[in-house]
Amino acid sequence: MNNSPLRLTGLTKRYGGQTVVDAIDLTIAAGQCHGLLGPNGAGKTTTLRLALGLIEADAGQVELLGHIMPAESGLARARVGVVPQVDSLDPDFTVRENLLTYGRYFGLSRAKVEDRVPDLLDFAGLTGKGDASVTSLSGGMKRRLTLARALVNDPDLVILDEPTTGLDPQARHLVWQGLRRLIGKGKTLLLTTHFMDEAERLCDRISIIDRGRIIVEGSPRDLIRAHIEPQVVEVYGDTLADWRVCALDLCQRCESAGETLFCYTADPEPVIAELDKQPTLRYLHRPANLEDVFLKLTGRDLRD
Amino acid sequence: MGEEIGVRKTNQRGASPSPRTPHALLSFFPVWQRNFLVWKKLAAPSILGNLADPLLYMLGLGYGLGQFLGKVEGVPYLHFLAAGSLAYSVMNSATFETLYSAFSRMHVQKTWDAILNTPLSLTDVLMGEWLWAASKSLLSGLAILAVIWTLGLYADFALTLWLLPVIVLTGLCFAGLGLMVNSVAPNYDFFMYYFSLAITPMVLLSGVFYPTNALPDWLAGLAAVLPLTHAIELARPLILGQSPTLPLLHVAVLLAYGVAGFTAGLTLTRHRLLH
Numbered sequence: 001m002n003n004s005p006l007r008l009t010g011l012t013k014r015y016g017g018q019t020v021v022d023a024i025d026l027t028i029a030a031g032q033c034h035g036l037l038g039p040n041g042a043g044k045t046t047t048l049r050l051a052l053g054l055i056e057a058d059a060g061q062v063e064l065l066g067h068i069m070p071a072e073s074g075l076a077r078a079r080v081g082v083v084p085q086v087d088s089l090d091p092d093f094t095v096r097e098n099l100l101t102y103g104r105y106f107g108l109s110r111a112k113v114e115d116r117v118p119d120l121l122d123f124a125g126l127t128g129k130g131d132a133s134v135t136s137l138s139g140g141m142k143r144r145l146t147l148a149r150a151l152v153n154d155p156d157l158v159i160l161d162e163p164t165t166g167l168d169p170q171a172r173h174l175v176w177q178g179l180r181r182l183i184g185k186g187k188t189l190l191l192t193t194h195f196m197d198e199a200e201r202l203c204d205r206i207s208i209i210d211r212g213r214i215i216v217e218g219s220p221r222d223l224i225r226a227h228i229e230p231q232v233v234e235v236y237g238d239t240l241a242d243w244r245v246c247a248l249d250l251c252q253r254c255e256s257a258g259e260t261l262f263c264y265t266a267d268p269e270p271v272i273a274e275l276d277k278q279p280t281l282r283y284l285h286r287p288a289n290l291e292d293v294f295l296k297l298t299g300r301d302l303r304d
Numbered sequence: 305m306g307e308e309i310g311v312r313k314t315n316q317r318g319a320s321p322s323p324r325t326p327h328a329l330l331s332f333f334p335v336w337q338r339n340f341l342v343w344k345k346l347a348a349p350s351i352l353g354n355l356a357d358p359l360l361y362m363l364g365l366g367y368g369l370g371q372f373l374g375k376v377e378g379v380p381y382l383h384f385l386a387a388g389s390l391a392y393s394v395m396n397s398a399t400f401e402t403l404y405s406a407f408s409r410m411h412v413q414k415t416w417d418a419i420l421n422t423p424l425s426l427t428d429v430l431m432g433e434w435l436w437a438a439s440k441s442l443l444s445g446l447a448i449l450a451v452i453w454t455l456g457l458y459a460d461f462a463l464t465l466w467l468l469p470v471i472v473l474t475g476l477c478f479a480g481l482g483l484m485v486n487s488v489a490p491n492y493d494f495f496m497y498y499f500s501l502a503i504t505p506m507v508l509l510s511g512v513f514y515p516t517n518a519l520p521d522w523l524a525g526l527a528a529v530l531p532l533t534h535a536i537e538l539a540r541p542l543i544l545g546q547s548p549t550l551p552l553l554h555v556a557v558l559l560a561y562g563v564a565g566f567t568a569g570l571t572l573t574r575h576r577l578l579h
Contacts, residue, residue: 052421054421055579073425074423074425077423078422084414084417084418084421086414086417087414090338090342097341101334101337101341105334105422105424
């Protein structure tokens with residue numbers, strides 16, 4: 001594991017009296033996509049900023065691509081690509097100029113970046129848009145350009161902070177496709193998200209982070225297997241409150257969220273048979289997913 | 305341990321394009337260049353906007369008010385006003401660039417955040433911004449200087465060439481101060497305080513429109529510590545064909561304001577963005 005692209009050891013960051021990142025240990029495997037999942041304010045973005053050497057830890061150590069951070073930030077960041085949460089493209093430049101300008105920050109010559117521009121545009125699905133102004137791009141196109149910009153230095157590790165937040169389903173699929181192609185090329189990805197389906201689709205490994213701590217880590221499938229009953233029946237309807245008592249006898253675990261009752265069980269047949277006798281209740285039967293794990297472990301309360 | 309480091313070193317170099325050497329002397333240059341390339345796209349309106357205000361002051365007041373004033377300190381009022389307008393123009397240009405434009409890049413467009421994700425450091429970003437604002441104010445100064453040359457508002461052409469370093473120094477001074485103000489600004493409205501409490505008093509007290517010795521002692525004392533006063537103390541004699549008195553003092557004051565402003569701006573911006 002000596003060539004792990006990112007290794008965090010006992011990483012701790014406090015703001016005022018609050019511990020935002022609390023003794024996090026994390027080792028990312030090369031060539032994998034690692035997801036950092038957590039509710040808002042869990043410490044995901046702070047962890048990424050610490051990893052990039054942008055802020056200094058109160059305790060612990062960051063080793064990024066073999067460099068101790070933040071002392072060797074410049075050397076390490078030369079081989080990292082970053083897709084930030086908030087759009088930071090240059091609105092005064094065209095698509096191509098954005099890539100050329102960003103390349104210069106890495107000390108890359110104009111000719112070198114010019115050579116890469118067609119590939120980067122192709123990757124981002126922006127072929128033919130090189131001379132378009134950034135302000136004329138849709139939200140999805142801007143996101144893809146941001147992704148292409150992060151690849152301008154052909155990085156070994158790409159760090160993405162909520163790469164698909166605010167995108168419509170079509171645009172999300174295009175971004176996912178791009179990220180899978182990167183994994184295919186052997187890049188290592190570290191991404192934060194609060195979309196469970198995104199994590200489940202993309203990530204080889206996931207760390208669920210809450211209140212500054214990593215509470216579980218594993219592959220999406222292992223996490224579902226280890227932490228949750230395999231089947232879920234979601235029940236809605238006016239007479240739900242009356243039926244609730246009955247449900248507790250039929251499944252292993254029940255949870256209420258808003259006007260929905262979640263019944264978790266290994267064998268959904270008895271619940272479904274019983275529900276078919278209740279004309280006033282509607283239900284949805286599905287396999288358990290990462291979202292169920294996430295909500296079980298981090299709770300259903302709103303965080304902000 | 306030595307072996308371990310050796311292993312790491314061999315791991316570092318992949319097939320990636322060769323990374324830049326960090327902390328190179330000119331590592332701020334891509335930041336300067338980015339601003340220059342954006343400016344180039346909008347150069348004409350930008351130059352016009354920067355030039356109109358000081359030029360109107362100089363020509364409007366110089367010709368208009370000059371009619372009633374006759375000579376000020378032994379020269380026509382327009383000639384007297386030329387140095388003040390030059391310094392005012394440079395100050396304005398550096399201030400606007402480091403306040404509104406830099407704030408857009410830092411806070412609205414998140415350009416600085418994007419750059420900080422690359423090998424460049426915050427020092428590179430602010431150094432690039434500082435020198436860029438000084439470059440832009442040099443252009444503003446040159447534009448006014450061209451008018452001064454064209455209208456023959458000077459005594460000795462060779463002496464006016466010394467105005468070039470004065471313009472650069474004045475630009476650095478006010479760009480440094482501007483970056484400090486920018487670093488603590490919550491929004492664009494905040495800059496009004498700086499204009500009302502610093503820039504406007506300087507324009508009125510530092511000898512742009514009249515000699516500072518016309519002021520009562522206590523106000524003259526205040527004027528003496530303002531940086532714009534020192535810029536004008538250097539520029540005015542150079543335009544009127546004299547050598548400045550105490551040039552090193554004025555240079556030192558401008559430098560001190562500029563470097564102190566830049567240093568404070570860097571420290572406060574670091575706290576703001578990287579904390």
